[in-house]
Every structure is written in C-alpha cells, then in structure tokens.
Amino acid sequence: xxxxxxxxxxxxxxxxxxxxxxxxxxxxxxxxxxxxxxxxxxxxxxxxxxxxxxxxxxxxxxxxxxxxxxxxxxxxxxxxxxxxxxxxxxxxxxxxxxxxxxxxxxxxxxxxxxxxxxxxxxxxxxxxxxxxxxxxxxxxxxxxxxxxxxxxxxxxxxxxxxxxxxxxxxxxxxxxxxxxxxxxxxxxxxxxxxxxxxxxxxxxxxxxxxxxxxxxxxxxxxxxxxxxxxxxxxxxxxxxxxxxxxxxxxxxxxxxxxxxxxxxxxxxxxxxxxxxxxxxxxxxxxxxxxxxxxxxxxxxxxxxxxxxxxxxxxxxxxxxxxxxxxxxxxxxxxxxxxxxxxxxxxxxxxxxxxxxxxxxxxxxxxxxxxxxxxxxxxxxxxxxxxxxxxxxxxxxxxxxxxxxxxxxxxxxxxxxxxxxxxxxxxxxxxxxxxxxxxxxxxxxxxxxxxxxxxxxxxxxxxxx
Amino acid sequence: xxxxxxxxxxxxxxxxxxxxxxxxxxxxxxxxxxxxxxxxxxxxxxxxxxxxxxxxxxxxxxxxxxxxxxxxxxxxxxxxxxxxxxxxxxxxxxxxxxxxxxxxxxxxxxxxxxxxxxxxxxxxxxxxxxxxxxxxxxxxxxxxxxxxxxxxxxxxxxxxxxxxxxxxxxxxxxxxxxxxxxxxxxxxxxxxxxxxxxxxxxxxxxxxxxxxxxxxxxxxxxxxxxxxxxxxxxxxxxxxxxxxxxxxxxxxxxxxxxxxxxxxxxxxxxxxxxxxxxxxxxxxxxxxxxxxxxxxxxxxxxxxxxxxxxxxxxxxxxxxxxxxxxxxxxxxxxxxxxxxxxxxxxxxxxxxxxxxxxxxxxxxxxxxxxxxxxxxxxxxxxxxxxxxxxxxxxxxxxxxxxxxxxxxxxxxxxxxxxxxxxxxxxxxxxxxxxxxxxxxxxxxxxxxxxxxxxxxxxxxxxxx
Numbered sequence: 001x002x003x004x005x006x007x008x009x010x011x012x013x014x015x016x017x018x019x020x021x022x023x024x025x026x027x028x029x030x031x032x033x034x035x036x037x038x039x040x041x042x043x044x045x046x047x048x049x050x051x052x053x054x055x056x057x058x059x060x061x062x063x064x065x066x067x068x069x070x071x072x073x074x075x076x077x078x079x080x081x082x083x084x085x086x087x088x089x090x091x092x093x094x095x096x097x098x099x100x101x102x103x104x105x106x107x108x109x110x111x112x113x114x115x116x117x118x119x120x121x122x123x124x125x126x127x128x129x130x131x132x133x134x135x136x137x138x139x140x141x142x143x144x145x146x147x148x149x150x151x152x153x154x155x156x157x158x159x160x161x162x163x164x165x166x167x168x169x170x171x172x173x174x175x176x177x178x179x180x181x182x183x184x185x186x187x188x189x190x191x192x193x194x195x196x197x198x199x200x201x202x203x204x205x206x207x208x209x210x211x212x213x214x215x216x217x218x219x220x221x222x223x224x225x226x227x228x229x230x231x232x233x234x235x236x237x238x239x240x241x242x243x244x245x246x247x248x249x250x251x252x253x254x255x256x257x258x259x260x261x262x263x264x265x266x267x268x269x270x271x272x273x274x275x276x277x278x279x280x281x282x283x284x285x286x287x288x289x290x291x292x293x294x295x296x297x298x299x300x301x302x303x304x305x306x307x308x309x310x311x312x313x314x315x316x317x318x319x320x321x322x323x324x325x326x327x328x329x330x331x332x333x334x335x336x337x338x339x340x341x342x343x344x345x346x347x348x349x350x351x352x353x354x355x356x357x358x359x360x361x362x363x364x365x366x367x368x369x370x371x372x373x374x375x376x377x378x379x380x381x382x383x384x385x386x387x388x389x390x391x392x393x394x395x396x397x398x399x400x401x402x403x404x405x406x407x408x409x410x411x412x413x414x415x416x417x418x419x420x421x422x423x424x425x426x427x428x429x430x431x432x433x434x435x436x437x438x439x440x441x442x443x444x445x446x447x448x449x450x451x452x453x454x455x456x457x458x459x460x461x462x463x464x
Numbered sequence: 465x466x467x468x469x470x471x472x473x474x475x476x477x478x479x480x481x482x483x484x485x486x487x488x489x490x491x492x493x494x495x496x497x498x499x500x501x502x503x504x505x506x507x508x509x510x511x512x513x514x515x516x517x518x519x520x521x522x523x524x525x526x527x528x529x530x531x532x533x534x535x536x537x538x539x540x541x542x543x544x545x546x547x548x549x550x551x552x553x554x555x556x557x558x559x560x561x562x563x564x565x566x567x568x569x570x571x572x573x574x575x576x577x578x579x580x581x582x583x584x585x586x587x588x589x590x591x592x593x594x595x596x597x598x599x600x601x602x603x604x605x606x607x608x609x610x611x612x613x614x615x616x617x618x619x620x621x622x623x624x625x626x627x628x629x630x631x632x633x634x635x636x637x638x639x640x641x642x643x644x645x646x647x648x649x650x651x652x653x654x655x656x657x658x659x660x661x662x663x664x665x666x667x668x669x670x671x672x673x674x675x676x677x678x679x680x681x682x683x684x685x686x687x688x689x690x691x692x693x694x695x696x697x698x699x700x701x702x703x704x705x706x707x708x709x710x711x712x713x714x715x716x717x718x719x720x721x722x723x724x725x726x727x728x729x730x731x732x733x734x735x736x737x738x739x740x741x742x743x744x745x746x747x748x749x750x751x752x753x754x755x756x757x758x759x760x761x762x763x764x765x766x767x768x769x770x771x772x773x774x775x776x777x778x779x780x781x782x783x784x785x786x787x788x789x790x791x792x793x794x795x796x797x798x799x800x801x802x803x804x805x806x807x808x809x810x811x812x813x814x815x816x817x818x819x820x821x822x823x824x825x826x827x828x829x830x831x832x833x834x835x836x837x838x839x840x841x842x843x844x845x846x847x848x849x850x851x852x853x854x855x856x857x858x859x860x861x862x863x864x865x866x867x868x869x870x871x872x873x874x875x876x877x878x879x880x881x882x883x884x885x886x887x888x889x890x891x892x893x894x895x896x897x898x899x900x901x902x903x904x905x906x907x908x909x910x911x912x913x914x915x916x917x918x919x920x921x922x923x924x925x926x927x928x
Contacts, residue, residue: 246872262879262887269886381864386876389857397849404846408710412850415726418882422733423726 005034005333008079010072010125011086011142012038013045015052015301016294019316021083022053024326026062027318030334031326038068039075040086045298046070048305056312072125076132081329083139084125088117091291093438098287100436104429106419107266108284111433113410115147119402126152126160137332139163139325145343146192147395149359151402153345161371162343162359163324164192166253170200172235173250176222177210187376189351190383192343192361193254194391198377200250211250215241223275231278231286239263239273239280247383257282258391261418328366335368344371353384358392407434469498469797472543474536474589475550475606476502477509479516479765480758483780485547486517488790490526491782494798495790502532503539504550509762510534512769520776536589540596545793547603548589552581555755557902562751564900568893570883571730572748575897577874579611583866590616590624601796603627603789609807610656611859613823615866617809625835626807626823627788628656630717634664636699637714640686641674651840653815654847656807656825657718658855662841664714675714679705687739695742695750703727703737703744711847721746722855725882792830799832808835817848822856871898 007025012018018038025031036053040046050068057064069075076082089097094110101109122140129136138160140149145162153160170186179202187199200207223238234240240256242263251259257280263273267283274280281290304310320326330336343361350373351360363374379388394413401409407430414426433439471489476482482502489495500517504510514532521528533539540546553561558574565573586604593600602624604613609626617624634650643666651663664671687702698704704720706727715723721744727737731747738744745754768774784790794800807825814837815824827838843852858877865873871894878890897903 246876248872260876260879262884262890265886381860382868382870382873385857385861385864386873390854393849393853393857396845400845400849406846408712409846409850412710412724415724420726422729426726 005031005080005329006037006078007034007081007083007329008037008039008075008136010039010075010082010084012049012068013040013042014085014087015045015049016297017085017141018049019052019056019301020321020323021325022057022064023060023316023318024321024323025064026057026060027320028326028330030330030336032062032064035065035067037075037079038066039070039072040068041070043070048302051305052301052312056316059311059313060318073128073132076128076136079129079133079136080333081139082125082129082133082136083141083325084122085141086121086125087142088121089438091294095287095291096438097433097436100432101429104425104432105421106417106429108264108282108287109417109419111429112413112417113433113439115144115398116402117439118142118144118148119151119399122148122152123155126156126158129158130156134158137161137329139328140343141325144192146194146359146361146391147398149192149343150345150357150395151399153359154357160344161328162192162361163328164254164343164361165322166193166255167195167341167361168322169235169253169256170197172233173197173200173211174202176236177207177214179207179210187363188252188341189360189362189376190255190379191354191388191391191395192359193258194387195252195255195361196247196379196383196387197250197252198379208250211244227276228274228278231281231290234274234280237274237280242273247386248380249383256280258387265419331366332368332370337365337367339374340364340366342366342371344373347373350375352378353381354388354392358395410434469495469544469793470501470542471498471545471547471793472501472503472539472600474503474539474546474548476513476532477504477506478549478551479509479513480761481549481605482513483516483520483765484785484787485789486521486528487524487780487782488784488787489528490521490524491784492790492794494794494800496526496528499529499531501539501543502530503534503536504532505534507534512766515769516765516776520780523775523777524782536592537596540592540600543593543597543600544797545603546589546593546597546600547605547789548586549605550585550589551606552585553902555758559751559755560902561897561900564896565893568889568896569885570881570893572728572746572751573881573883575893576877576881577897577903579608579862580866581903582606582608582612583615583863586612586616587619590620590622593622594620598622601625601793603792604807605789608656610658610823610825610855611862613656613807614809614821614859615863617823618821624808625792626656626825627792628718628805628807628825629786630657630719631659631805631825632786633699633717633720634661636697637661637664637675638666640700641671641678643671643674651827652716652805653824653826653840654719654843655818655852655855655859656823657722658851659716659719659825660711660843660847660851661714661716662843672714675708691740692738692742695745695754698738698744701738701744706737711850712844713847720744722851729883795830796832796834801829801831803838804828804830806830806835808837811837814839816842818852818856822859874898 009018025034038046038049046068050066054066097110098108101111129138138158140160140162145164149160149162167188171181174181174184183203185201188195188197190196234256239259240251243259244250264270267279270279270283278286304315324340327338328340331338342364343359346354346356346358346360349356350362354360363376365372365374397409411426411430414430420426473482489498502510502513510532514530518530561574562572565575593602602622604624604626609628613624613626631652635645638645638648647667649665652659652661654660698720703723704715707723708714728734731743734743734747742750768776768779788804791802792804795802806828807823810818810820810822810824813820814826818824827840829836829838861873875890875894878894884890
C-alpha cells in the first residue's frame with residue numbers, strides 16, 4: 001500500500017457531503033496527501049465541487065490532489081476507497097411520486113418503488129469495483145443502506161461498510177437529560193434505521209431511570225412547548241417515547257421515524273407524535289422545507305465556487321466533522337484503530353436471531369486487520385418480533401422483487417401498506433407508478449426472471 | 465404394549481367428533497377392542513356421548529369399552545392416545561367478542577385474544593401427559609393447531625401430532641375439474657391453515673394447466689352462478705384463484721380464508737371474492753349459520769341418545785370417515801403403515817426456510833417406528849416471504865405474549881390489524897377486551913413475566 005491513497009466519490013455532486021469529506025481528509029495527518037476523484041453524471045455540480053475542494057484544500061495547506069470525471073469506470077481505476085453517495089431518483093422525482101400517490105388517497109407516500117432504482121445502481125457499482133479495483137473498500141452512504149449493503153454483500157465479493165448518522169441520536173438524549181456526553185456509555189444495535197438503545201449508562205450506572213424521570217416530570221411540558229429546530233428533530237418526541245414504552249427500549253435516530261403506521265396516518269396525527277411545526281421529517285410540511293434547505297446550501301456553495309475571493313475556510317469551517325468515513329480509512333490503512341457504528345454482514349451471528357447474510361448495524365473496532373464486530377447487549381424478543389423481523393422480511397421481499405422482476409411482489413407490498421383501502425386502489429396505483437416516465441427503469445428489471453436464484457437465501461434457519 | 469389400547473378424548477362433548485371416532489374405531493380391525501375414556505367439563509354432553517357411543521358400538525358388534533369423567537388427570541391414567549379437541553372460549557363467547565369489536569368499527573373481528581386461552585389449556589394438557597402417561601401420543605385437533613403444537617412441542621417432551629381437514633381441499637379442485645381423485649398425485653406443504661399446492665399431477669402429468677384452463681374458460685361463469693353449498697365452500701372461489709395468481713401456487717383448504725385483508729374488508733368485498741350467499745366462512749352471515757348447524761347436530765344427537773329405540777347406525781352411518789386419527793393409531797400401534805398429512809416440528813429442516821422448532825404441515829409416512837416426514841416439493845420464496853414468514857412471526861408473537869404476559873404485545877397485534885384506524889381505537893378496544901368478563905382468564909397470564917425465558921427461540925439463523 002502506498003501512503004498516497006486514492007479515494008473515489010461516486011455521486012460527488014452531493015456537494016456538502018463531498019466538501020465535508022475533503023475537510024476531514026485535510027485535517028487527518030495520515031490522509032492529507034491523498035488523491036480524490038470526484039465522479040458524478042451532473043457536470044455542473046462536478047465542476048463546482050472540484051473547484052471548491054481544490055481551493056479549500058490549498059487554503060488549508062494540505063497536499064490533497066483532485067481530479068473529476070463523469071465516467072465511473074475511470075473513477076474506480078486504482079481506487080483504495082470508493083464512497084457511494086449517489087441517489088438515483090432524487091428529490092424532485094420523489095415529490096412527483098408522492099403527488100401521484102396522494103391523488104389516490106395516500107398521505108405522504110411514495111409508492112414503495114424506491115429501492116429498485118437504488119439496487120440497480122448499487123449493484124453495478126459493487127460489480128465494477130470487483131472488476132476494476134477489487135482490493136478497494138466500498139463505503140456505502142447512499143440509502144437504503146440496509147437493503148443495498150445486504151444485496152451487494154450477497155452478490156459480490158466487494159468489501160463493504162455501510163454508514164449512517166442515525167446512531168448520534170443518543171447524544172440528543174444525553175443533551176436533553178443534561179448529561180456530559182463524554183461520560184455516556186451506549187450501545188444501539190439493530191438494522192440500519194432500526195436501532196435500539198440496549199445500553200445507556202452514565203458514570204457507570206444505568207441511565208434509563210433518568211429517561212423515565214424526564215418523561216414523567218418534563219415530557220408533557222416539552223412536547224407541548226418544544227418547536228423542532230430541524231425537520232429531523234424528533235429524538236425526544238412523544239412518538240419516540242411512546243415507541244420506548246411500547247417496545248421496552250429507546251429507538252435511536254431514524255428509527256423514531258419508522259414506528260408503526262399509527263404514528264403517521266395524517267398530519268394531525270404526526271404533529272401529535274412528532275411535534276410542531278413539522279410533525280417529523282416525513283410530512284408535506286417538512287420534506288419541501290428540507291429540500292429547500294439543501295438547495296440553499298448548494299446555491300451558497302455555487303456562489304462561493306464562482307467567487308475567487310471567497311474565503312472558503314471561513315465559509316465552511318475547519319473543524320473535523322463527526323463523519324466516520326475518514327477515521328475508518330485511517331484505521332484500515334494506517335492502523336489508527338477506532339470504535340465505530342457500522343453496517344456489515346452479521347458474521348458469526350453476532351446479532352442473535354438474524355441470519356449471517358443480512359447486514360446489521362453494530363458497534364465494531366476497525367484497524368489494519370479489518371472490521372471486528374464487538375460484543376454488545378442483544379435486542380429483546382419483543383423488538384426482534386415487532387420491529388426487526390418484519391423489516392428483515394420486507395428487505396427480502398424488495399430484493400426478491402428486484403431479482404425476479406416479479407410485479408406481483410410490488411402489488412403485494414402496496415396492498416400491505418396500511419393506507420391502502422382496497423385491492424383495486426392498489427392495482428390502479430401500481431399501474432400508474434410503473435408507467436410513470438421517471439420510474440420506467442423498473443421495467444428493466446424484468447429481464448431477471450428465475451426465482452430459483454433467490455432460494456439460497458432462505459436456507460438458514462436450523463436451530464442451534 | 466397390550467392390544468387393548470386406551471384412548472382418552474379431551475373435550476369429548478364435541479359430540480359429532482367423538483362419535484365419528486368411535487365409528488372409525490369400530491370399523492378398524494386392530495382397534496375395535498380399545499377402551500375409550502370421554503372427558504369433558506360439560507356433564508350433560510358427556511353423558512350424551514357416553515350413552516350414544518356405547519349403544520352405537522354395541523349395535524355394530526365391536527368390543528369397545530367406555531367410561532367417562534370430568535377429571536382430566538383421571539382420563540389420562542394409562543392412556544396410549546390422547547385426543548385433544550377442546551376449545552376454551554366456545555362459539556357464544558366468540559360471537560360476543562365480535563359484537564364488542566364491531567362496536568369499535570371492526571367487521572367480523574374477534575379482537576386477537578383467541579390463542580391465549582387455548583395456549584393455557586393445550587399446555588396444561590401436554591404437561592399432564594408428560595406427568596401421567598408420558599408414553600402416550602397426543603393428537604391435537606383443537607385449534608390453533610400451528611400455534612399450539614409449536615408451543616407444546618417446545619415446552620414439553622410429549623409426542624404430538626396435529627391434525628386438520630384442510631388438505632382435503634385438493635379433492636374439491638379435482639372434482640371441479642372432473643378428475644378422478646384416485647389418479648391425482650398432490651403435495652401441499654406449509655403451516656397449518658397455510659398450505660400450498662406445490663404438486664398437482666393427473667395421470668402422471670402436471671395438472672396445473674387444467675386449473676388455468678378452468679379459470680379462463682369457466683371461472684367467471686362459476687363465480688357468477690355458484691352458490692356455496694356450505695359456509696366453507698370456497699376452494700374454487702374467485703378469492704382462491706386470485707391468491708393463486710398473486711402467489712403462484714393454489715392455496716388449499718383453510719388457506720383460502722387467510723388471504724390478505726383486502727379479501728375481507730366488508731361483506732360486499734367478501735361476497736365478491738368468496739361468492740354468495742355467505743361470502744366465505746368468516747362473515748356475519750356464515751358464522752351464525754355454521755354455529756346453528758352445529759347446534760342442530762347436537763340436538764339430533766341428544767334426541768337419539770334419549771330415545772332407546774333410535775337406530776343409531778341408521779342415523780349416523782357405518783362407513784369409515786376420512787379422519788386420519790384412527791388410521792394413525794393403527795399405524796403407530798400395529799405397524800399398519802400409511803401416508804398422512806400431519807403437523808409436527810420441522811425436524812431436519814424438511815420445510816426449507818423454517819426453523820426446526822416450528823411445527824409445519826407436511827406429508828409423512830407413519831408406522832410402528834414413528835413419524836417419517838417425506839420429501840416434497842418446496843415452497844417458492846414468494847410464498848415464504850408473503851405468506852409463511854409473516855404467519856410464523858405472528859405465531860412467535862402470540863407465544864411471546866402468552867409466556868411473558870406482556871400486554872404491549874397484544875396492543876401491537878391489534879394496532880397491526882388492517883381494520884384499525886388509530887392508536888386510540890386500539891387502546892380503548894384492548895382495554896374493553898381485557899376487562900370482558902369472559903376473557904378475564906387472560907389476566908392469569910401476567911404471572912409469566914421473564915422475557916428471557918423466550919430468547920432461546922430466537923437463536924437459530926446461522927446460514928448454512
């Protein structure tokens with residue numbers, strides 16, 4: 001291994017993400033001499049991030065070098081790390097699909113076709129890596145991490161780590177309780193966007209009683225008066241606390257958003273559970289606001305990239321982010337070991353009750369020898385049965401639908417959406433969705449037919 | 465083993481069932497000298513079946529002997545076979561619970577508390593057998609066979625076979641297609657009430673094309689004109705054929721009734737899928753009619769039992785039934801081997817994709833050496849994911865709720881009923897259900913608390 005690593009960022013036009021990575025590379029001793037290749041199909045965004053990164057890095061005095069390409073195979077040549085942040089449909093198409101579904105009586109529902117497009121992209125990136133740079137690590141940050149990483153690790157030999165920010169939700173709990181985060185010991189294993197606080201200790205003692213006390217003495221007042229500071233500010237919402245009481249452990253991060261349909265049936269219900277003014281991140285109020293903010297950030301970055309006099313360090317800061325990507329590279333390539341929360345296959349069945357060929361989100365130590373899943377407190381049966389198994393099966397359905405091209409699977413998923421009122425409603429909506437010009441790529445999947453390909457995934461459960 | 469076997473029937477007041485068994489015993493050479501003990505908590509019914517069985521058997525000239533008791537432990541003394549047909553709640557309480565639920569806006573829904581009472585009874589019978597007559601076979605015919613047999617085989621060492629009539633549905637398909645049933649080769653594995661026709665051959669050739677042809681050329685006419693001859697006459701209904709198209713294999717017997725919520729949302733929908741005049745067996749029209757017929761049968765039996773001049777053989781017939789119970793005894797005790805469709809633990813993972821400690825419905829050869837699950841055509845992933853896994857998880861939830869006494873599990877199940885419209889609706893209904901005088905026994909379950917007891921059930925899935 002040379003000390004100059006090559007890092008390829010797929011979907012680099014996610015400008016804020018890319019610039020944050022560049023910042024972290026600049027601020028990490030072992031990595032400040034790396035080469036970064038930006039890849040995106042959007043040339044304008046690609047140019048923007050290339051110019052910004054170059055100037056920012058020079059201003060900070062790092063030795064990072066850069067190039068850019070719209071050709072994925074080219075970007076992967078000689079890569080040590082591939083960061084996949086790409087999202088196929090994008091916010092505009094997503095909004096269009098939600099509009100379509102709302103005409104059929106669904107509230108804020110996108111029609112359950114999402115993963116298919118992402119599977120297509122993810123799998124082809126992982127296959128390209130296998131072929132072009134087989135020693136590279138793929139860091140998957142584009143969603144769905146759970147589904148996509150499971151599919152890719154089953155179908156390719158590419159080394160993959162999936163990452164997410166959700167687990168930082170424990171910090172919001174600590175902050176709300178007035179605890180020093182440095183003294184908190186926590187564990188939150190599960191599936192991505194479905195993780196549960198199995199351990200929460202403060203100064204060596206179980207801190208769950210502090211949560212209970214907060215709910216009893218301050219909960220109602222907080223839920224009545226708190227106004228979310230961002231669309232995703234829901235960690236201490238009434239909904240999150242209800243999930244805790246219903247399941248027995250506190251849901252962390254995006255898990256809060258994934259509670260049962262009864263938290264999400266309409267905007268009044270959502271505001272009851274997730275508070276004002278957004279009703280949680282998944283409402284007709286929150287989502288456009290969130291997307292608008294992203295657009296503002298891009299506009300700000302575009303302006304800075306076009307103004308040669310702009311002080312980029314002043315604009316974007318120079319403190320290391322809490323992203324795990326660069327520290328993980330530092331651990332893998334330079335043995336600067338660390339503790340992380342990652343998504344990897346459930347090797348040796350570390351998360352009990354889940355097959356080994358399913359990707360789980362777990363604490364791991366990473367060093368030059370690779371990834372070592374740590375021991376952790378297991379999830380109780382109640383959470384496995386009510387929250388983890390249903391999502392595991394749903395993921396298997398998504399993968400089967402993708403691999404078999406069997407549209408009856410899509411119909412079945414739509415029928416089982418709680419908002420669906422009749423068989424005919426689902427049939428008509430599915431037809432419209434599949435003929436929507438922007439999701440026509442789904443048709444492509446029909447070339448995959450043989451269900452048999454999949455059956456190997458169902459061979460596991462012998463009792464130990 | 466003596467040649468005189470002792471057979472104990474628990475819940476013997478299910479009069480028609482008991483008399484059919486007596487008939488089969490009379491007509492089976494090896495078993496016509498057996499001793500039968502009737503046990504029931506209803507003394508009147510018990511007296512009735514005792515008198516009927518005695519006279520019927522004498523009239524047929526068998527050497528069967530009988531006694532009766534309301535004491536279960538006494539009934540089990542020295543038993544070689546225990547037949548458990550008991551049902552705790554009964555039709556009247558069931559109807560009352562449905563009435564209660566309908567006041568909360570549910571159509572023909574019983575509130576999802578059913579299994580808890582049955583678990584209680586089944587488990588105590590299996591424990592009693594373990595203690596009193598540990599060499600006896602328990603033949604479980606009272607529902608829910610799938611849930612109950614899984615619980616009992618996990619918790620006790622009692623030898624258990626669960627039986628059902630549902631698989632005979634293949635005969636209705638054959639009859640509708642005009643096929644000679646003797647020339648049909650079939651397989652329909654799965655879980656009880658969730659079995660699928662994986663093999664259907666006629667004169668050595670795949671007969672599925674005959675089903676397809678019937679649907680295309682005669683389906684619509686049949687669905688328009690056919691009037692169900694009984695509440696359960698739904699094997700060739702539009703609903704059954706739709707399930708076949710949606711899942712790829714034909715559902716057999718009670719499986720037809722278990723399709724997704726979209727077949728069952730109201731009486732108009734049910735009649736669309738399951739035909740006139742009942743809309744399938746689970747409607748406000750069919751169920752009272754079904755129960756009334758049962759009552760008529762009991763009245764007829766009571767009259768016959770009170771009329772010493774009644775010719776019982778003329779009234780009840782003298783041809784062997786198609787019940788599997790007596791032939792299974794003949795196979796186990798006298799090595800008169802046979803082929804059966806039974807419910808037993810999934811030993812050696814014969815039904816692929818399902819843990820070994822779950823009871824499956826499969827074809828088996830039975831002889832003096834015991835039960836030998838046969839090879840059979842496996843279920844495809846689409847059916848596993850959409851029909852089998854969800855029900856497996858639901859069963860695990862029922863067992864966990866029963867063992868832990870955790871009411872939040874009951875709430876969760878109610879919330880996930882498609883007819884539930886809001887969180888509050890489920891909470892208020894659950895509260896009413898739990899305080900319903902006739903289901904108060906549920907409270908008893910709260911003495912079971914430790915969730916840990918259950919965790920061993922979730923330790924299986926290492927990938928092979």
